[in-house]
Amino acid sequence: MYRIVEARIRAALREFLNRRGIQDIPVVTQRPPSVAMGEVATPMAFELAPRLRRAPRQIAQEIATELAAIPGVARVELAGAGYVNFLFDRAAFFAAAFSEAANPGGTLRADRALAREPKCVVEHTNINPNKAAHIGHLRNAALGDTFVRLLRRAGRRVEVQNYIDNTGVQVADVVVGFTHLENKSAAELRSLAAAPRFDFFCWDLYARVTQFFEEDQTRLALRGQTLAAIEEGHGAEAELAEIISVAIVRCHLRTMERLGVQYDVLPRESEILHLKFWDAAFQQLRERGAIHLASAGKNVGCWVMKLPERPPGPGQETQQFPKLQSNPPGAEPQETGDSDDDAKVIVRSNGTVTYVGKDIAYQLWKFGLLGRDFAYRRFYTYPNGHTVWTTTTDGGESGAPEFGHAADVYNVIDTRQAYLQKVVVAGLRALGFEQEAARSVHFSYDVVALSPRCAAEMGYTLAEEEMRKPYVEVSGRKGLGVKADDLLDELESAARAEVDARHAGAPEAERARIAHAIAIGALRYFLLKYTRTAIIAFDFRDALSFEGETGPYCQYAVVRARNIFRKMAEQRLHFSLEQLDDAAEDQASFKDFLKSGEGDDLWELALRAGSLDAQVATALSAQEPAFVAKYAFELAQAFNLFYHHHHILSEAHAAKRDFLLRLSRLVERQLVTALDLLGIEAPEKM
RNA sequence: GACCCUGUAGCUCAACGGAUAGAGCGCCUGCCUUCUAAGCAGGAUGUUGGGGGUUCAAGUCCCCCCAGGGUCGCCA
Numbered sequence: 001m002y003r004i005v006e007a008r009i010r011a012a013l014r015e016f017l018n019r020r021g022i023q024d025i026p027v028v029t030q031r032p033p034s035v036a037m038g039e040v041a042t043p044m045a046f047e048l049a050p051r052l053r054r055a056p057r058q059i060a061q062e063i064a065t066e067l068a069a070i071p072g073v074a075r076v077e078l079a080g081a082g083y084v085n086f087l088f089d090r091a092a093f094f095a096a097a098f099s100e101a102a103n104p105g106g107t108l109r110a111d112r113a114l115a116r117e118p119k120c121v122v123e124h125t126n127i128n129p130n131k132a133a134h135i136g137h138l139r140n141a142a143l144g145d146t147f148v149r150l151l152r153r154a155g156r157r158v159e160v161q162n163y164i165d166n167t168g169v170q171v172a173d174v175v176v177g178f179t180h181l182e183n184k185s186a187a188e189l190r191s192l193a194a195a196p197r198f199d200f201f202c203w204d205l206y207a208r209v210t211q212f213f214e215e216d217q218t219r220l221a222l223r224g225q226t227l228a229a230i231e232e233g234h235g236a237e238a239e240l241a242e243i244i245s246v247a248i249v250r251c252h253l254r255t256m257e258r259l260g261v262q263y264d265v266l267p268r269e270s271e272i273l274h275l276k277f278w279d280a281a282f283q284q285l286r287e288r289g290a291i292h293l294a295s296a297g298k299n300v301g302c303w304v305m306k307l308p309e310r311p312p313g314p315g316q317e318t319q320q321f322p323k324l325q326s327n328p329p330g331a332e333p334q335e336t337g338d339s340d341d342d343a344k345v346i347v348r349s350n351g352t353v354t355y356v357g358k359d360i361a362y363q364l365w366k367f368g369l370l371g372r373d374f375a376y377r378r379f380y381t382y383p384n385g386h387t388v389w390t391t392t393t394d395g396g397e398s399g400a401p402e403f404g405h406a407a408d409v410y411n412v413i414d415t416r417q418a419y420l421q422k423v424v425v426a427g428l429r430a431l432g433f434e435q436e437a438a439r440s441v442h443f444s445y446d447v448v449a450l451s452p453r454c455a456a457e458m459g460y461t462l463a464e465e466e467m468r469k470p471y472v473e474v475s476g477r478k479g480l481g482v483k484a485d486d487l488l489d490e491l492e493s494a495a496r497a498e499v500d501a502r503h504a505g506a507p508e509a510e511r512a513r514i515a516h517a518i519a520i521g522a523l524r525y526f527l528l529k530y531t532r533t534a535i536i537a538f539d540f541r542d543a544l545s546f547e548g549e550t551g552p553y554c555q556y557a558v559v560r561a562r563n564i565f566r567k568m569a570e571q572r573l574h575f576s577l578e579q580l581d582d583a584a585e586d587q588a589s590f591k592d593f594l595k596s597g598e599g600d601d602l603w604e605l606a607l608r609a610g611s612l613d614a615q616v617a618t619a620l621s622a623q624e625p626a627f628v629a630k631y632a633f634e635l636a637q638a639f640n641l642f643y644h645h646h647h648i649l650s651e652a653h654a655a656k657r658d659f660l661l662r663l664s665r666l667v668e669r670q671l672v673t674a675l676d677l678l679g680i681e682a683p684e685k686m
Numbered sequence: 687g688a689c690c691c692u693g694u695a696g697c698u699c700a701a702c703g704g705a706u707a708g709a710g711c712g713c714c715u716g717c718c719u720u721c722u723a724a725g726c727a728g729g730a731u732g733u734u735g736g737g738g739g740u741u742c743a744a745g746u747c748c749c750c751c752c753a754g755g756g757u758c759g760c761c762a
Contacts, residue, residue: 033705043704046742056742080705081742128762168762302760348760355762418690419757446691446756470754498724518724529710533691534699535755542698542711546724549699549710556724564721618702630700633709644726664721686724 001097002039002611005072009040009086012067019066022051035604036596038077038085045082056082072096090603091590097610098662101669102581117157118407121366122148122443125162125256125263126413128170129245131206132199133255134481135538136414136448136474142527142679143445144412145261146625149677154620159403163362164268164390166245170476172227174202175240177209180222186239193247199255200483202248207479231352233274242270253380253388255484259520260679263388265403271374271391272361278353280372281361285346290430294340301349304340307426344423356420360427367428367436368405376400409436410623412443415533443623445532449473451539455480471537482538491519494544495552503685517683521551524679528629549633551680554671557636558682560643561668567649568661580661593659601645605638606663609670616677625678632674639667 006029013027025047032041045060052059060082067076074089124144127137144160151158165171178184182205184192192198213219229237249266256262272278282303285291291305346357364370375396376389389400411421421442428437449471452462460480466472474481496515503511526543530536546552565580594603612631619627648664651657672682 028702028704030702030704037705041705043743046704049742083705165762170762299760304760342758345760350760352760354760415691416756417762420762444691449755502722502724530699535692537698539698545711547711548724550724552724553710556722560721560725567721622702626700630709637709640725643721647721649721686722 001093001100001613002607003614003617004096005070005088005093006040006614008070008072009042012070013042013044013063016063016066020052022048025051032079032083032085035600035607037079038075038087039607040086040088041079042084042086043082045084049082060084088607090594090596090599090606091587093610094590094594094606094663094666095587097606098666100613101609101666101673114155114157117155119157119159119405120151120408120410121159121161121404121406122151122410122412123161123163123366124148124412124443125252125261126165127252128168128476129164129166129248129252130170130174131203131248131476132197133252133484134474134476135484135487136481137252138259138484138487138523139445139448139527139536140412140414141256141261142259142524143443143532143625145259145679146524146528146628146677147410147412147443147623149679150616150620150625150628153616153677159406160262160264161366161403162263162266164245164249164266166241166249167227167230167269167273169223169227170206171241171245172223172230173209173213174206174244175226175230175237176222177202177205177212178240178244179226179237181205181208181212184240186236186243189240189243193243197251197485198247199251200485202244203476203479203483206476210477210479231273233270250380255488257382258485258488258516259524260681262382262386264401265376266379266388266390267362267365267374267403268391269358271393272358274393275372275374277361277365277370277372278358280370281357281364282347282353284364284431285360285427288431290427291346292340294343297339297341299340299343299345299349302340302345303347304343305346305423305427305430306340306343307423308429356423356427359420359424363409363424363428363440364431364433366404366406366409367433369428369431369433369436373404376403408439408441410441410443412445415444415446418442418444441623443532446535447474448527448536448538450480450482451537454482454537454539457540458482471535487543488519488523490540491523491544492516495519495522495546498546499686506685514683514686517681518546518552518555518686521555521675521680522546523551525551525554525629525632528625528678529633531624531626551675551678552686554632554636554675555680555682556686557639557643558668558671558675559684559686561639561664561671562682562684564648564661564664565668571649580658580665589655589659593656601642602660602663605642605667608635608638609663609667612670612674615674628674628677632671632678635667635671635674639664639671642667 010027010029013029017023017025017027025044027042028044029040029042032038042063045056045063048059049056057078060078063084064076064078070086072089072092073086075087077085077087079085122144125137125141127133148158148160178189192201213223226237229235230241232238253263285305291303294300294302294304344356345354346360347353361370365372374391375393377392377397379388379390381387389403413421425437425440428440452467452469452472455462455472462472472480492515495518496511499511499515499518503514522545523543527536529549593599594606615627615631619625642663646660648657648660651660675682
């Protein structure tokens with residue numbers, strides 16, 4: 001609701017500027033330091049002062065007197081040296097926020113309208129299918145999934161893709177492990193792969209293979225041979241690779257399902273190869289001159305792409321790569337042509353295509369620009385009935401939705417791949433797809449590392465130098481890392497112990513359900529509360545915490561609110577939850593309880609609860625899920641304070657009690673919505 | 687060497703160029719016959735790495751240093 005009133009104020013301010021013919025001064029609004037000063041403020045008068053040659057205070061006065069009445073705004077006041085403060089009509093805001101919260105589907109579109117909506121493709125997770133997922137992968141999936149939820153809440157049509165690199169070095173290494181260290185036949189591997197925790201077995205095997213190579217470098221030839229066989233797609237090694245990667249993908253889907261993450265389609269690299277996606281992309285790139293054959297220098301014999309020094313377009317790229325404008329205007333046009341040494345190799349001199357090349361083809365396909373498509377088959381159906389599809393070469397199954405053809409593409413990939421993502425975008429631009437290049441977003445985030453103490457706890461011996469560092473990098477190759485399912489198991493058992501202590505009498509299944517919700521709440525909140533640029537130095541103590549700024553804290557606030565409603569029903573108060581939700585007839589009394597001064601604390605809570613829409617909008621435009629996490633925590637915190645100050649059901653004044661109940665109801669609903677956006681479920685009890 | 691990210695309380699992190707820089711953890715002290723204490727209240731710690739500049743206003747923008755991390759491969 002806050003966003004709606006704020007938008008009206010901004011429109012009125014824009015109108016004020018327009019009347020004076022001012023176009024180049026932005027309308028700036030902010031939150032005043034306290035609700036006593038209002039809910040929206042503008043410092044615009046300061047900026048206008050030199051322009052209009054009058055004192056800020058005087059201009060502020062003009063703004064205040066000239067603005068027409070704004071619905072939802074009760075008063076306009078001046079403050080300080082020139083701030084204009086807008087004070088909301090508190091009762092009207094509360095009533096509107098209350099009814100808005102009662103219609104959670106209000107912002108979601110009808111299916112038919114949604115089908116016409118331009119599509120966003122969000123690619124996330126993308127774990128190499130050769131071993132168990134670790135905490136770093138969890139951060140990727142939690143960020144991606146939450147961003148998907150935010151987009152959907154904003155009414156966007158979203159397709160979730162999880163790219164499977166099933167023909168890469170990492171899979172090849174595990175194949176080497178099974179053939180040369182384990183001596184497994186395809187049949188033996190098949191039964192092994194069907195066993196639980198096959199991904200854990202591969203985790204260890206992968207580390208063993210790394211060591212196997214280190215002991216004797218000539219063994220690396222095995223990797224090369226295996227890789228070639230897998231890419232070719234025939235023979236025993238290709239069969240093993242297929243068994244491994246499919247089984248591991250199923251493990252990953254199960255792991256992610258534990259934390260509520262689902263996918264729509266799993267595009268596989270093997271199909272990108274076998275369906276000749278690269279040939280189609282290569283043809284376009286060559287015809288448009290985006291790549292050329294290097295004739296001299298270290299890259300001789302390779303097809304390479306030169307990256308422009310500066311984005312050629314009118315600065316569109318600055319949206320995706322802020323703070324990039326390195327060169328001052330008038331920088332010299334680069335000396336082209338001389339050397340291809342600094343160009344990016346796309347096709348190797350032996351004719352094979354690099355990872356980036358395949359990624360360009362994939363990105364083109366996402367936008368529907370490649371002129372080719374996969375065939376699809378069903379891979380897995382979730383308990384809620386949703387089906388995730390995967391790609392296939394031969395005909396495929398009928399009934400697949402239309403995948404790809406995106407208007408916007410978000411690639412959730414850690415910051416270390418920023419350069420490669422830039423190359424992919426440059427590729428689109430070089431092909432003349434300016435629009436799509438501008439709509440290709442690298443949703444970048446920093447990695448999860450281990451605190452040195454954590455690494456030591458896990459039995460990893462650190463060099464002295466590493467011990468001094470703030471964190472230690474996770475390494476799948478070395479087998480150093482916290483496996484996702486291990487962490488989830490630990491979280492669930494810790495949560496379970498707490499639940500058992502509090503609800504010894506509850507049925508087993510219910511206790512398990514609650515413990516699961518708490519574990520996921522703790523984990524997802526932990527992964528989402530950091531902004532994307534923060535490196536998470538993982539530590540079990542922080543991750544396993546259920547107190548303070550955590551998911552369970554937020555969940556607990558919801559449970560408290562619901563306990564009030566349950567007790568209310570038990571006490572058979574004069575109205576039911578339905579009547580509580582129908583607040584229309586009691587609006588007159590809201591004003592008394594929210595009035596300035598004594599009602600400020602209640603108003604602050606109501607305002608915060610009614611600000612969810614603004615927080616979601618900010619999180620979406622900043623592509624920063626942490627904003628929603630922060631909001632949920634602050635709302636929970638404000639509610640706990642309120643809960644402590646007001647004993648609602650014993651409130652003697654009936655009208656006030658009813659109001660406090662409605663305020664609690666508003667908070668509960670908004671908090672549930674915010675948590676849902678984070679992928680966190682609020683259990684009935686805790 | 688070039689480019690990117692980071693530097694804020696003891697620790698981990700927040701803070702659209704705006705009014706008094708905030709949370710959590712940890713530490714100390716209180717509060718459970720109550721709508722369950724996974725909670726609440728109180729206690730204090732800041733030269734926002736350093737130095738210049740722009741601005742009515744800088745933790746935030748620009749420049750120069752310092753420190754840490756990352757990327758720049760015919761790996762993915």
